[in-house]
Structure formats: C-alpha cells, structure tokens
Amino acid sequence: MNNIGRAVGLVVGGAVSFAVFETARGEPKFYSNILMPTLQKIISAETAHNLAVKAMKYAPVKKCNNLDVLRTKVWGKDFSNPVGIAAGFDKHAEAMTGLSRIGFGFIEIGSVTPLPQDGNDKPRVFRLSEDEAVINRYGFNSVGHEVVASRLKTWRDYDKNTILGVNLGKNKTSPDHKGDYVSGIRNLGEFADYIVINVSSPNTPGLRKLQGETFLRDLLYDIKCAKDEEKFPRNPILLVKIAPDLDDKDLNDIANVITDKTYGVDGLIISNTTISRPDHLVNHNKNETGGLSGKPVKNMSTSLVRKMYSLTKGNIPIVGVGGIASGADAYEKIKAGASLVQFYTSLIYNGPPIVSTIKSELAELLEKDGYSCVNEAIGADHLK
Ligand SMILES: Cc1cc2nc3c(=O)[nH]c(=O)nc-3n(C[C@H](O)[C@H](O)[C@H](O)COP(=O)(O)O)c2cc1C
Incomplete structure (x- = not known):
C-alpha cells in the first residue's frame, strides 16, 4: 500500500x-x-426509527444515576424519575429493557391495535429538522395484541419493576371501536401499570371524534366495566390521551367526563400530535399530512396542561408531553400542572443521551428553586 x-x-x-x-x-x-x-x-426517518428500536434492545448508552430529587409517587406507584418515553417509539413492545436502561422513569408501548395492520403507505414519517419537529402518518401500524402480549409476558417474567404503560388504538376498518379498546384491556391489561385510551391520533379516520362527550362516556363506561371484571394483579390505572387541537368547550366536556367517578379515569396524557401547521414552520415537509410533533407543539400542549389542571382543580394527575427537549421544557410542564412528563421527537434529533441531560437539568432546576421533590413543584404556576 x-x-x-x-x-x-x-x-x-x-x-x-x-x-x-x-x-x-x-x-x-x-x-x-x-x-x-x-x-x-x-437514511429515511422510518428506517432510522426501526434501527433505533433495534439498537435500543442493546441499550448503547449507559444509564445515568437516578437523582434523588426526581423520585416521585403518582397513583400510589413509585417512579425513579418523572421522565418517560412517549407512545409511538416502541410500538410493538420490542425495546422495553433498553429504554429502561438508558434512564427513562417509565415506558409506554404502542399504540397497539387488536389485529395486526400495516398502517398507511410509505413514506409516512417526515423530519422537519430546522423546526426540530416531525410529521407522521403511520396510521397505527401494529403487530396486534397477540404478538405484543407474548412479548410482554416474556419481558415481565424477568422485569416486574419497570413502570409500563400500554397505549391502545383501534383497527382502521373495525366497525366496533368499543370492542377494540375493551379487548385491549382484556388482552394486555395484566402486564400494564397504566393503560392509555388513545382517542387522539390524527391518522385513523374518525378516531378523534371519540373525544366528544357522548362518545367518550359511552366508551369509558364499557372500558371501566371490563377493567373491573378482570381484576388484574398490577391494578393498572386508566389514562385518556387527548389532542392539542381541542377548543375550550371540548376541554370542559372532557374535564366533566374524567372527573365523573362513574368512568374510573385516573389521569390524562396531554397531548398527542397536532394537525395544525404553525406559520413559522420552514421545512419543505411542513405540508405533509399527519400529526406534527416536537418543538412546535410545546407551547400548545403546555397551555392545555395548564387549562386541564385548572378545570380538574389539580385532582387528576396529568402526563405532560409535547416538544420537551430540555430540563427547562420538562419543568415548564410540571409547573403548569403535569405530575409526569414524556417525550419522543427530541430523542430523534439528539439520541439516547438526551434522557440523562433532561433529567439532570430538571433536577438542577428543582433544587435551584428550593424544591426537595417533583411533587412540590406540580402546578406551582397556579399558586402565583
Ligand atoms: C413517529 C411518531 C409516532 C407516534 N405514534 C404514536 C402512537 O402510536 N400513539 C400515540 O398515542 N402517540 C403517538 N405519537 C405521539 C407521541 O406519543 C407524542 O404524544 C407527541 O409526539 C408529542 O410529543 P413529542 O413532541 O415529544 O414527540 C407518535 C409520535 C411520533 C413522532
């Protein structure tokens, strides 16, 4: 040579x-x-997503030490920290071990549909790098309940401690939306610490209308009955995930339903992706159809957390999600009323080390303001 x-x-x-x-x-x-x-x-956004899920099985980045100030208790469950991975990253329950090893305080898998389905045609995920955002129209690609149940069973045999959320969706062509969610409770409830009724994905026709008061009451009633009948040992709690595109009347209606004890809702996840397109978006992908996530959703979702915390008088724990990319973003959601937070899009842009960064920045901010734990800061903005 x-x-x-x-x-x-x-x-x-x-x-x-x-x-x-x-x-x-x-x-x-x-x-x-x-x-x-x-x-x-x-590589394309979807290929990168698939590779990231595979890589996560081997947890490339070591877990950072959990910080004492971040330990928290919600719904009587102990969280090592309040920062979770939002639904949509691990749709098929493949990467729970890695996600937990890189330091997430809780993990949400899904959305899972009863029967396997392919989702929408590709391409269906688009990066908007300059906007620190993503648009997706996956349309609930899912391996279905049976495969997910068997993966969760194997995993739960050796991990009983990780706090797991199972996010449920419905099949695109199912004529029985209630049956789809009820079967999700029955098939996957035993592995979950919490179950999410996702009625806010913009990519399944008609799904978002289930957020309307009458539909919601009807749906939640059947879900509660199924959950009560099953008597799962982990006693999963029930959360409803809502869209950021709701008006004040919608929010009022939802607050009325979820604070009504008849329906047994324990909390809210706020929020899913938005169908709106803020004027400031610059990337050429901005007009792709689908749900927009990341930085442009941050203030929309925080403002919804704030409103819902007021409407429910702080009595219903809220998981705040949308555009979190730093400890300051997480802290903002907590002070607006979130008990826990989640993120996904900033993981796409920053990779696994962002988990530790967000946690240590959040711990620093809490300590700087004199809080000894997360709970003391929840809804702090409302005391001003
Ligand atoms: C590619 C992608 C897929 C998603 N899939 C789901 C899903 O299947 N179910 C769901 O409830 N939310 C899904 N979401 C929404 C996220 O869970 C989250 O609510 C939203 O992206 C806002 O958070 P972020 O800005 O931190 O990403 C998805 C988001 C992205 C970016």
Whole structure:
C-alpha cells in the first residue's frame, strides 16, 4: 500500500474508532451535533426509527444515576424519575429493557391495535429538522395484541419493576371501536401499570371524534366495566390521551367526563400530535399530512396542561408531553400542572443521551428553586 493509501486508511480508521468510542460513551454533543445529523442525511426517518428500536434492545448508552430529587409517587406507584418515553417509539413492545436502561422513569408501548395492520403507505414519517419537529402518518401500524402480549409476558417474567404503560388504538376498518379498546384491556391489561385510551391520533379516520362527550362516556363506561371484571394483579390505572387541537368547550366536556367517578379515569396524557401547521414552520415537509410533533407543539400542549389542571382543580394527575427537549421544557410542564412528563421527537434529533441531560437539568432546576421533590413543584404556576 502506498503512503496515500496508508494515510486514508488511518484517517478512516481513526474516524470510525472515534465514532464507535463516542457512541458507546454517550457524549450528548457527539450525538446531537454529529451522529444523529449524519444518520439523518443517509437514511429515511422510518428506517432510522426501526434501527433505533433495534439498537435500543442493546441499550448503547449507559444509564445515568437516578437523582434523588426526581423520585416521585403518582397513583400510589413509585417512579425513579418523572421522565418517560412517549407512545409511538416502541410500538410493538420490542425495546422495553433498553429504554429502561438508558434512564427513562417509565415506558409506554404502542399504540397497539387488536389485529395486526400495516398502517398507511410509505413514506409516512417526515423530519422537519430546522423546526426540530416531525410529521407522521403511520396510521397505527401494529403487530396486534397477540404478538405484543407474548412479548410482554416474556419481558415481565424477568422485569416486574419497570413502570409500563400500554397505549391502545383501534383497527382502521373495525366497525366496533368499543370492542377494540375493551379487548385491549382484556388482552394486555395484566402486564400494564397504566393503560392509555388513545382517542387522539390524527391518522385513523374518525378516531378523534371519540373525544366528544357522548362518545367518550359511552366508551369509558364499557372500558371501566371490563377493567373491573378482570381484576388484574398490577391494578393498572386508566389514562385518556387527548389532542392539542381541542377548543375550550371540548376541554370542559372532557374535564366533566374524567372527573365523573362513574368512568374510573385516573389521569390524562396531554397531548398527542397536532394537525395544525404553525406559520413559522420552514421545512419543505411542513405540508405533509399527519400529526406534527416536537418543538412546535410545546407551547400548545403546555397551555392545555395548564387549562386541564385548572378545570380538574389539580385532582387528576396529568402526563405532560409535547416538544420537551430540555430540563427547562420538562419543568415548564410540571409547573403548569403535569405530575409526569414524556417525550419522543427530541430523542430523534439528539439520541439516547438526551434522557440523562433532561433529567439532570430538571433536577438542577428543582433544587435551584428550593424544591426537595417533583411533587412540590406540580402546578406551582397556579399558586402565583
Ligand atoms: C413517529 C411518531 C409516532 C407516534 N405514534 C404514536 C402512537 O402510536 N400513539 C400515540 O398515542 N402517540 C403517538 N405519537 C405521539 C407521541 O406519543 C407524542 O404524544 C407527541 O409526539 C408529542 O410529543 P413529542 O413532541 O415529544 O414527540 C407518535 C409520535 C411520533 C413522532
């Protein structure tokens, strides 16, 4: 080999070794400034998603120490920290172990539909890098209850402690939406610490209308009966996930339903993706059909958390989700009324180290303001 060949080999070898070393070390800046943007240039959003789920099985980044100030208790359940992975990343229950190892305080899988279905045609996920956002129209691609139940059973045999949420959807062509959710409770409830009734995905025709008061009462009544009948040992609690595109009347109606003890709703997840398109979006993908997530949803979802916390007088725990990419973003949602928070889109742009970054920044902010635990800060804005 001539000198040029040796030099090229040295440079390429050095770059690869550096990349492998930094990937394993989990250096946040390496992920957000080099690794993730490079991957985004060479592979599509959906391929990157699939690879990330596979990689997560091996948890490439070590878990950071849990910080005492972040320990919290909600619905009588102990969380090592209040930061969870939102639904949509691990749709098919493949990566619970890795997600827990990289430091999430709780994990939500799904949405899962009763029968397997392919979802919408590809492409169906679009990055809006300049906007720190994503538009997706997956349309509930799912392996179905049976496969997910068997994966969760295997996993639960050796992990009894991780707090798991199971997010339920309905099949696109199912004529019986209530039956779809009820079968989700019956088939997957035994593995869950909480169950999410997702009536807010924008990519399944007619789904969002289930957020309307009459539909919601009807649906939740059947769900509560099924849950009461099953008497699952983990006693999963019931959450409803709502859209950020609701008006004040919709919010009032939902607050009336979920505070009515008849329906046994224990909490809300606020919010799903938005169908709106703020004027400030710049990326060429901004007009793709689907749900927009990430930074542009941040203030919409925080403002909904704030309103719902007021409407429910702080009596219904809220999981705040939408555009969280820093400890300050998480703290904002907590002070507006969230007991727990979740994120997904910022993981796409920053990779696994973002989990530790958000947690340590949040711990610092809580301590700086003199709080000894998360609970003390929940809804703090409403005391002003
Ligand atoms: C690619 C993608 C797929 C998603 N799939 C689901 C889903 O299946 N069920 C669901 O309830 N939410 C789903 N979501 C919504 C997220 O759980 C979350 O509510 C939303 O993205 C806002 O949070 P974020 O800005 O941190 O991503 C999905 C989001 C993305 C980006």
